[in-house]
Amino acid sequence: MDSEERLRVWEERADPYLLVASLLYLAAYAVQVLVPGLSPGWHTFWLTVTVVTWSVFVVEYLARLILCDDRRHFVRTRWLDLVVTVLPLLRPLRIVEVHERVQRRRARPRLNLEARVMAYTGLTVVLLGFAASLAVLHDERYAPGANIHTFGEALWWAASTLTTTGYGDATPVTVRGRLVAVGVMFLGVALVGAVVGSFSSWLLRRFRLEGEREE
Amino acid sequence: MDSEERLRVWEERADPYLLVASLLYLAAYAVQVLVPGLSPGWHTFWLTVTVVTWSVFVVEYLARLILCDDRRHFVRTRWLDLVVTVLPLLRPLRIVEVHERVQRRRARPRLNLEARVMAYTGLTVVLLGFAASLAVLHDERYAPGANIHTFGEALWWAASTLTTTGYGDATPVTVRGRLVAVGVMFLGVALVGAVVGSFSSWLLRRFRLEGEREE
Amino acid sequence: MDSEERLRVWEERADPYLLVASLLYLAAYAVQVLVPGLSPGWHTFWLTVTVVTWSVFVVEYLARLILCDDRRHFVRTRWLDLVVTVLPLLRPLRIVEVHERVQRRRARPRLNLEARVMAYTGLTVVLLGFAASLAVLHDERYAPGANIHTFGEALWWAASTLTTTGYGDATPVTVRGRLVAVGVMFLGVALVGAVVGSFSSWLLRRFRLEGEREE
Amino acid sequence: MDSEERLRVWEERADPYLLVASLLYLAAYAVQVLVPGLSPGWHTFWLTVTVVTWSVFVVEYLARLILCDDRRHFVRTRWLDLVVTVLPLLRPLRIVEVHERVQRRRARPRLNLEARVMAYTGLTVVLLGFAASLAVLHDERYAPGANIHTFGEALWWAASTLTTTGYGDATPVTVRGRLVAVGVMFLGVALVGAVVGSFSSWLLRRFRLEGEREE
Structure with missing residues (x-):
């Protein structure tokens, strides 16, 4: 057209x-x-x-x-x-x-297929984690009862949320902060899952190739 | 028959x-x-x-x-x-x-296969999360020592449980609330896992297609 | 032979x-x-x-x-x-x-392949979770500073550990309890992962079949 | 060349x-x-x-x-x-x-393919977990407000981080300790994910073989 x-x-x-x-x-x-x-x-x-x-x-x-x-x-x-x-x-x-x-x-x-998926999603995870840290810091910094006051703590929260570790020592308490967090959780679980999936698939392929080369 | x-x-x-x-x-x-x-x-x-x-x-x-x-x-x-x-x-x-x-x-x-699986399981996750938040709020609201008192907190708990983040700042304390939570954990881990799996598979397929188109 | x-x-x-x-x-x-x-x-x-x-x-x-x-x-x-x-x-x-x-x-x-894997690993998860709850309760019940005192709490801990949610409101504090917990974490992550993987694979296959039937 | x-x-x-x-x-x-x-x-x-x-x-x-x-x-x-x-x-x-x-x-x-991937990544996880425990213990031991004081606690933290359980009863508080932790989270999520993926794939293959043998 x-x-x-x-x-x-x-x-x-x-x-x-x-x-x-x-x-x-x-x-x-x-x-x-x-x-x-x-x-x-x-x-x-x-x-x-x-x-x-x-x-x-x-x-x-x-x-x-x-x-x-x-x-x-x-x-x-x-x-x-x-x-x-x-x-x-x-x-x-x-x-x-x-x-x-x-x-x-x-x-x-x-790069090969898996490396490209890993690079794409990995970079997206890093940039989204950075943006989410800024947004959460913006909302939480002066909120009463908040435990995210510095950018370092915001990054720490983002890392533990993106990997679904969720220590709980840094969590948003405001409504907007939590909305960001819910987005990070679901986007994070999907994107990190994609990185992990590609990594597994690449690892299996590499080991298979190595096994074949030997025979 | x-x-x-x-x-x-x-x-x-x-x-x-x-x-x-x-x-x-x-x-x-x-x-x-x-x-x-x-x-x-x-x-x-x-x-x-x-x-x-x-x-x-x-x-x-x-x-x-x-x-x-x-x-x-x-x-x-x-x-x-x-x-x-x-x-x-x-x-x-x-x-x-x-x-x-x-x-x-x-x-x-x-829609294509992966999109349909993602839409199906994604929508199921949202509806189950909504229903579970209601059930947990119903059980926990007036329980002594509970930390889920509002619907917002119940949704926050549901999101952090479905993604297996588990911050721990909002957790059920009553027996019925915990039974709901255990159900959410296992259903959530399976359904969210299915969304992630489909997303990975779709991403890999899309990158593969793109790679082939170029050549 | x-x-x-x-x-x-x-x-x-x-x-x-x-x-x-x-x-x-x-x-x-x-x-x-x-x-x-x-x-x-x-x-x-x-x-x-x-x-x-x-x-x-x-x-x-x-x-x-x-x-x-x-x-x-x-x-x-x-x-x-x-x-x-x-x-x-x-x-x-x-x-x-x-x-x-x-x-x-x-x-x-x-049953079909995925259902058998899900039944096998699912049942194993339930039995191991039960056994681990008993072992942790045995070790923690009278330990100073422990927060797992009843079988209900032990089961709650086992569920949140097997799904890697890890709220942190119930965690072992004794050395033996933690050794059990580490075993549960790694066995749980593998077995639950296998259930999730089979479920995803079954879901994708079912949606594919449905799509083909229609055409 | x-x-x-x-x-x-x-x-x-x-x-x-x-x-x-x-x-x-x-x-x-x-x-x-x-x-x-x-x-x-x-x-x-x-x-x-x-x-x-x-x-x-x-x-x-x-x-x-x-x-x-x-x-x-x-x-x-x-x-x-x-x-x-x-x-x-x-x-x-x-x-x-x-x-x-x-x-x-x-x-x-x-060993067969999946067993080799599991052995490779499993051993890497154990060694990295050991090294990370040492590094975190080194940074946290005398830090004010820290909750990781012994090697046992450091190992406990490493296990709950590598599996993304994240109880939150042992978490680094220093900047260097948290940098190590972020590395462990992302490396752990990828390596443990690879172990889980291989295990699922091996389990599915074994059940398939068994099913075929019977017929």
């Missing part, structure tokens, strides 16, 4: 800009959460970066929505794009994919 | 009514647990809904048991039907299946 | 007796742990049952060791038999297998 | 010495952590062992780096060698592989 083709061309062109905007958004959010004593000037600067990058995401999504013919089909098949437009902290779910598409065009030597 | 055929026709006809009854039962139970200051009139109303829908489940099960020839075979192959008749809060284990059978007759476009 | 054949015949004959002895041992251990105020007569009785059944295990193992020609091969291939002879509480790892072998000779209708 | 060949010969020769050095390093580290009241003489001795073995690792890595032609390719494909050279406590990730290579040349009877 013509419209479908136009959409693909657009997405290929937009990819590098979206990748940069995603990293900028995450950086701006990180600075605002991690540096509380920000001077008014810098505060305005980083707030502007947040707002501008977010606007870029929204505008780009709407532009694509308008560009295409079958809008219901667009919304249904690219529902993840809608989710990461409304909640930009979930962008890591797309960053990696976009980054991969950019890399691909440069025709670098590729 | 004639009797087997009659049973199938009955089940196809009964499906939509059972689906409605299941949702009504869950709604009635939810209202009774979540709105403690119910006026006597409404209390009677919702209690009636609970009793009537439950009776529907029991009558329908007995009707099928009488309809069929080989009763021992019926009980053994449809043991899940017996379980959800005795414990209607476990109905979500059947709701989704029934809903799918209803959908199928309308010949909607179907 | 002749000796190998003789061994097989012996094992087939010994199976039912070992099954009964295993259940007796577990029952005797359970009574001794769960009924602390036992009269001297009953105490002696159950202690005798424990000692006699254990002796049966040891004698049977030694008999087989003597019966066979290649003893090193016997010890190496049947190392699980040695483990459950030294630690009879781990017998559930063998009970189910023995029970299955007994059932098989009666030529009952068989 | 000639250089690639020379590298392989080198590695085959170096293997047994590296294996001994790895065990020596772990032993020296263990003594220094577990025997705090060491006399000055012994302290110097074990410190020397640590330094010497570490130097061996570094020198061996650099020697191989110099030996080979394509250095960037060497660094990229053998990144694990770099990791275990910088952090020798992670050597267990290589010990087992090396040990296997040594065994192989002796042409012992081999």
Whole structure:
């Protein structure tokens, strides 16, 4: 189709800009959460970066929505794009994919299947863990009865949640913090499970190859 | 067989009514647990809904048991039907299946295999988590030494149990609450495991396809 | 081989007796742990049952060791038999297998592959959880600072450990209790993982079959 | 290639010495952590062992780096060698592989695929758990507010972390202890997951074989 083709061309062109905007958004959010004593000037600067990058995401999504013919089909098949437009902290779910598409065009030597799945999901886990730590720290820091006060504690909570260890020495107590935590638990269990599954499958394949080589 | 055929026709006809009854039962139970200051009139109303829908489940099960020839075979192959008749809060284990059978007759476009498993088990997890939160809240709310007092805390407990995170900041202390929890743990570990497994398998397949397309 | 054949015949004959002895041992251990105020007569009785059944295990193992020609091969291939002879509480790892072998000779209708794996590992998990609860209760009950005082708490601990939820509201504090717990964690993670894996695989197969039937 | 060949010969020769050095390093580290009241003489001795073995690792890595032609390719494909050279406590990730290579040349009877994966990852888990317990004990022992004071508690923490149970009764509180813990969580989840996956796969295969034999 013509419209479908136009959409693909657009997405290929937009990819590098979206990748940069995603990293900028995450950086701006990180600075605002991690540096509380920000001077008014810098505060305005980083707030502007947040707002501008977010606007870029929204505008780009709407532009694509308008560009295409079958809008219901667009919304249904690219529902993840809608989710990461409304909640930009979930962008890591797309960053990696976009980054991969950019890399691909440069025709670098590729990793094997399992290594690629592990790299993709592993990187997504790291970025989501980082974003979730920021969000939870933002919500919990000054909450009464909270036990997550520093970024270190937030990262510690994120690691113990993503791996479903759940020590319980650092847990969110606010409603918004817990909503983030529930998301991290379910996303974490799925993504970490995918890493583990790929690792097992790679390990089994490697041992099988080794066994065959010997005979 | 004639009797087997009659049973199938009955089940196809009964499906939509059972689906409605299941949702009504869950709604009635939810209202009774979540709105403690119910006026006597409404209390009677919702209690009636609970009793009537439950009776529907029991009558329908007995009707099928009488309809069929080989009763021992019926009980053994449809043991899940017996379980959800005795414990209607476990109905979500059947709701989704029934809903799918209803959908199928309308010949909607179907999802791929892994997406269907993920949707089926994911929805079951959500509904079971909701039902378990209600049951645990009902048992724990006024128990001495309990730490689950609100529906929010009950949902938080359910999420951290279903993903086997187990922070330990919200745990049942009553015998009935713990029985529910043990059920949630084992059902959760199996259902969440199935979601994770399907997700891994889908991810691997998608990456493999992408790799092949490129070559 | 002749000796190998003789061994097989012996094992087939010994199976039912070992099954009964295993259940007796577990029952005797359970009574001794769960009924602390036992009269001297009953105490002696159950202690005798424990000692006699254990002796049966040891004698049977030694008999087989003597019966066979290649003893090193016997010890190496049947190392699980040695483990459950030294630690009879781990017998559930063998009970189910023995029970299955007994059932098989009666030529009952068989379940499909995944259902059999799930039934086997599921039953093993339940029996091991029961045995571990008894062992932990025995060690922890009167330990200073312990939080497992009743059989209910021990079962609650076993469930939250087997599923790797690990709330932390009931944890062993004695060295022996923790050794049991470490065993439960690793055995549990493997056995529960096997149940989950089989369940996923069965679910995927069922959905695939359903999809094919429709087309 | 000639250089690639020379590298392989080198590695085959170096293997047994590296294996001994790895065990020596772990032993020296263990003594220094577990025997705090060491006399000055012994302290110097074990410190020397640590330094010497570490130097061996570094020198061996650099020697191989110099030996080979394509250095960037060497660094990229053998990144694990770099990791275990910088952090020798992670050597267990290589010990087992090396040990296997040594065994192989002796042409012992081999285990089947799943048993080999389970043995490899299981042994790695045990050695890493041991090394991590030492590292965490070293960091936590005298830290204010810590709850890991003895080696037993450190092992208990390692077991509950590796299996992602996470009771929370023993958790690191120092920054370095938590960094070790995060590593253990992610490595543990992957390695234990591989053991579980292999075990499931072996169980399914065994049940399938049994089913076929009967028919």
